[in-house]
Amino acid sequence: MAGVKKAWKTAVGVVAALFLLVSVPFLFSSYPFVTYIIFLLFIYITLAASWNFAGGYGGQMNLAQAAFFGAGAYTQALLAKTVPPYFCLLLGGVVAVAISTIVIPCFRLKGTYFAIGTLVLPEIIKVIIINREELGGAGGLHLPVPTQYQIASYYYPSLILALITILITYLLIRSSFGYSLQAMGDDEDAAESIGIATLKYKILSMFVNAFFAGIAGALYASYILYVQPYQAFDMVNWTFYPIFMVLLGGIRTMKGPILGSIIFMGLYYVITLYLTELSLIIFGLLLVVIAVFLPEGISSKITFKLREKKGSGS
Amino acid sequence: MVPKSYDKIRAKQATIIAVLLAILFLTISYFGYGWLTQFFALGVILGGIYAVAAIPFAWIYGVMRFFNLAHGELIIVGAYVSYWLFVIAQIDPFVSLPLSFAFLAAVGFIYYKVIVSRIRKVGVNPTLVASFGLAFALQGLMLLICRADPRAILTPYSKVGISIGPVVLPLIRVIVLLVAVTIMILLRYFLMRTFFGRACRAVSQDWEVSEMIGINSERIYMLSFILCSGLAGIAGTLIGMAYSFEPTIGLRAYLLKSIAITVLGGVGSIGGIIAGGIVLGLAEVFGALFLGGGYRDAIAFIILILAISFKPTGLFGKVAHL
Amino acid sequence: MSLNVENVDVAYGDLQVLWGVSLEVKSGELVALIGSNGAGKTTTLKTIMGILSPKSGNIKYLESDLLKLKPYERVKKGIAIVPEGRRLFPYMSVLDNILVGAYSREAREKLKDNLEWVFSLFPILKERKDQLASTLSGGEQQMLNIARSLISKPKLIMFDELSFGLAPIVVSKLVDTVHRLNKEEHMSVLLVEQNVRNALEIADYGYVLENGRVMLKGEAKDLLASEYVKKAFLGTI
Numbered sequence: 110m111a112g113v114k115k116a117w118k119t120a121v122g123v124v125a126a127l128f129l130l131v132s133v134p135f136l137f138s139s140y141p142f143v144t145y146i147i148f149l150l151f152i153y154i155t156l157a158a159s160w161n162f163a164g165g166y167g168g169q170m171n172l173a174q175a176a177f178f179g180a181g182a183y184t185q186a187l188l189a190k191t192v193p194p195y196f197c198l199l200l201g202g203v204v205a206v207a208i209s210t211i212v213i214p215c216f217r218l219k220g221t222y223f224a225i226g227t228l229v230l231p232e233i234i235k236v237i238i239i240n241r242e243e244l245g246g247a248g249g250l251h252l253p254v255p256t257q258y259q260i261a262s263y264y265y266p267s268l269i270l271a272l273i274t275i276l277i278t279y280l281l282i283r284s285s286f287g288y289s290l291q292a293m294g295d296d297e298d299a300a301e302s303i304g305i306a307t308l309k310y311k312i313l314s315m316f317v318n319a320f321f322a323g324i325a326g327a328l329y330a331s332y333i334l335y336v337q338p339y340q341a342f343d344m345v346n347w348t349f350y351p352i353f354m355v356l357l358g359g360i361r362t363m364k365g366p367i368l369g370s371i372i373f374m375g376l377y378y379v380i381t382l383y384l385t386e387l388s389l390i391i392f393g394l395l396l397v398v399i400a401v402f403l404p405e406g407i408s409s410k411i412t413f414k415l416r417e418k419k420g421s422g423s
Numbered sequence: 424m425v426p427k428s429y430d431k432i433r434a435k436q437a438t439i440i441a442v443l444l445a446i447l448f449l450t451i452s453y454f455g456y457g458w459l460t461q462f463f464a465l466g467v468i469l470g471g472i473y474a475v476a477a478i479p480f481a482w483i484y485g486v487m488r489f490f491n492l493a494h495g496e497l498i499i500v501g502a503y504v505s506y507w508l509f510v511i512a513q514i515d516p517f518v519s520l521p522l523s524f525a526f527l528a529a530v531g532f533i534y535y536k537v538i539v540s541r542i543r544k545v546g547v548n549p550t551l552v553a554s555f556g557l558a559f560a561l562q563g564l565m566l567l568i569c570r571a572d573p574r575a576i577l578t579p580y581s582k583v584g585i586s587i588g589p590v591v592l593p594l595i596r597v598i599v600l601l602v603a604v605t606i607m608i609l610l611r612y613f614l615m616r617t618f619f620g621r622a623c624r625a626v627s628q629d630w631e632v633s634e635m636i637g638i639n640s641e642r643i644y645m646l647s648f649i650l651c652s653g654l655a656g657i658a659g660t661l662i663g664m665a666y667s668f669e670p671t672i673g674l675r676a677y678l679l680k681s682i683a684i685t686v687l688g689g690v691g692s693i694g695g696i697i698a699g700g701i702v703l704g705l706a707e708v709f710g711a712l713f714l715g716g717g718y719r720d721a722i723a724f725i726i727l728i729l730a731i732s733f734k735p736t737g738l739f740g741k742v743a744h745l
Numbered sequence: 746m747s748l749n750v751e752n753v754d755v756a757y758g759d760l761q762v763l764w765g766v767s768l769e770v771k772s773g774e775l776v777a778l779i780g781s782n783g784a785g786k787t788t789t790l791k792t793i794m795g796i797l798s799p800k801s802g803n804i805k806y807l808e809s810d811l812l813k814l815k816p817y818e819r820v821k822k823g824i825a826i827v828p829e830g831r832r833l834f835p836y837m838s839v840l841d842n843i844l845v846g847a848y849s850r851e852a853r854e855k856l857k858d859n860l861e862w863v864f865s866l867f868p869i870l871k872e873r874k875d876q877l878a879s880t881l882s883g884g885e886q887q888m889l890n891i892a893r894s895l896i897s898k899p900k901l902i903m904f905d906e907l908s909f910g911l912a913p914i915v916v917s918k919l920v921d922t923v924h925r926l927n928k929e930e931h932m933s934v935l936l937v938e939q940n941v942r943n944a945l946e947i948a949d950y951g952y953v954l955e956n957g958r959v960m961l962k963g964e965a966k967d968l969l970a971s972e973y974v975k976k977a978f979l980g981t982i
Contacts, residue, residue, distance in 0.1 A: 389563025396556025
């Protein structure tokens with residue numbers, strides 16, 4: 110009986126949250142910036158959740174995400190004139206997956222090694238783009254301005270994208286694929302020895318990561334209407350920030366990327382808006398504080414609380 | 424436990440030598456002999472300084488497996504300390520070397536006590552977040568206090584040139600290189616011949632057994648951290664004298680290059696890091712020559728990739744040891 | 746110089762491995778700790794050394810409570826352990842490996858004399874003193890392992906799996922050395938050893954550990970003659 114009640118409670122909570130999120134553009138119609146921030150939040154949630162899939166659950170410290178994001182962004186920029194909008198997004202994801210195959214030789218490396226190998230991909234693509242005028246060169250590309258341009262029409266796709274990413278990664282984690290993936294993430298050698306084809310899982314999980322990151326990039330580009338190599342392939346923004354969001358929120362959990370993104374972005378924007386001079390300092394110090402006092406990430410604190418409550422109740 | 428695959432090591436060395444010879448040939452044929460030695464000298468100087476900057480990073484990683492993302496910032500803080508001491512109190516930067524050391528050692532002590540000692544045991548993730556956060560905070564602090572424009576410590580003798588054979592070099596860089604080399608030689612002696620150095624090496628190779636035979640590993644961590652933070656300060660001062668610097672360069676340039684050199688040269692051997700530094704320095708100088716200045720930082724990347732591809736024993740050696 | 750382990754329970758997380766283990770090593774005694782693989786012998790030694798902490802129970806040395814001391818502090822008190830598996834520092838020379846065992850201030854003061862003594866026990870180490878530890882043979886590595894723990898001239902020395910993976914000729918020399926350390930240098934010894942006969946022949950007292958519990962204890966010669974020991978360690982006796 111308690112289980113059913115709890116299920117109802119969660120369902121109500123989720124619906125309420127969704128309702129709230131859906132109405133954001135209307136609530137903040139006179140403050141489009143707020144809607145933009147939340148739009149960005151969903152982009153980051155997508156990036157964090159998709160990275161967490163391969164990096165958290167799968168244990169692959171893949172630092173190439175900026176390449177996936179940028180690939181998606183550039184696909185959008187190049188094809189926006191000729192291809193219908195939503196299809197463009199999907200293509201962005203596909204191109205990102207195609208690009209990610211370059212990383213495959215790195216899979217024979219282990220641990221931090223692999224991480225540094227993947228770090229190169231964004232740089233390589235950046236350099237290629239800078240030197241080819243047909244891809245925009247260093248100046249970048251402008252996208253055609255749509256006739257109806259308002260944040261709301263980008264907000265909902267980003268919300269849906271975040272939801273789909275979370276849903277699909279959730280389903281995958283719960284499936285036998287996710288089972289093997291986590292085994293690999295726990296201990297790669299042990300997984301190999303019981304017959305898990307680790308290379309297959311590494312590649313496939315990276316494809317999932319790349320796909321959603323690519324779509325996120327394409328969506329972002331379609332709103333910003335401008336792509337430029339240093340911004341689209343900026344590692345700090347599109348690789349490191351999402352990873353830190355995951356670490357903050359709790360790696361290897363579904364809630365982690367969401368919580369971490371909210372907290373990270375919340376802190377970042379609150380601080381940069383109100384305390385511009387000291388913003389970097391405070392932001393950095395906050396990261397330190399969180400890492401020191403909540404080393405397992407924020408969601409671990411919350412799960413612990415929930416478990417306590419459950420224990421005392423029953 | 425013996426380093427395996429000497430053939431692979433030989434192959435790697437052979438390839439590197441082949442590449443260097445090719446560059447040698449290209450430069451001579453294109454620019455002529457004089458230019459070559461000029462660039463070579465500049466590259467070696469750059470490399471020596473990169474090596475001094477990389478050693479503390481490698482040492483900390485070797486002893487306690489701590490990936491200090493704030494390393495670049497510590498270096499730049501050292502540069503600023505010497506800069507301000509010079510501008511405000513007219514203290515010659517060579518004289519301020521020990522002061523820079525002391526200041527950064529103190530910073531390192533606080534860093535260790537407040538942050539590192541608490542999260543060290545938990546795992547890799549909190550250390551990355553915390554050191555990254557600290558890097559941000561320090562960078563922000565420097566931007567706030569010192570503003571973003573590039574600076575250099577310009578003493579009356581900074582502009583003097585010295586000719587050694589066919590080569591003309593800024594005197595200050597030559598002296599800085601000599602100081603750097605002296606420091607590295609001292610460090611090697613320290614590491615190999617003192618009890619503390621031996622303890623550091625023991626802890627980096629097997630901390631559990633080190634505890635069992637009477638080494639207070641916690642103390643070794645702390646002392647290493649203090650020492651290496653101080654060294655970062657010294658590296659910063661040297662950089663401030665020889666080149667220019669500004670707050671954002673720490674993370675971008677020096678951290679990455681320290682990582683690249685450590686991978687290339689191995690965590691354990693100071694000689695390896697010197698070699699790695701020189702390789703990077705030469706590669707940057709010659710790379711800038713052939714590919715243009717914009718690619719300078721990218722060269723560290725490329726080196727890193729090559730190092731990874733050829734290194735037979737993983738990133739920092741099978742056992743990241745000192 | 747008494748080591749008293751009183752009713753110690755040790756667990757790895759939720760998995761308990763030692764149950765109420767009590768043992769005593771009197772001054773100058775050679776005590777053997779025997780048992781099959783996984784019985785908890787290494788765990789016991791690690792707990793005495795401080796690498797592991799007991800859930801309950803007490804460990805006293807010379808009447809002072811050991812439990813609040815960290816491992817390196819216990820070494821300072823005069824307890825040493827020769828770890829199992831010959832865990833040497835592979836990238837350090839033989840000499841460095843030995844020297845690093847003399848980290849404490851007291852040990853450093855007597856270093857010269859102790860080093861001579863250690864080299865007299867194991868002359869081959871003196872020959873190979875500048876070689877990398879990883880290049881030594883199995884027997885030599887074990888000698889180095891012991892030398893490293895001896896350099897601080899401990900009062901109580903514990904050997905974890907003395908003869909593991911070593912040829913019989915080497916083993917008998919090592920066992921001899923342990924016996925000499927006990928009889929001539931008057932060091933108290935706690936010896937964990939697979940070869941039960943070797944251990945009990947030189948020991949004064951013995952404990953048999955089984956599944957984390959002390960099954961049997963007594964004078965070494967009595968244990969050697971007991972049916973239980975004969976049956977349990979058939980093949981090793």
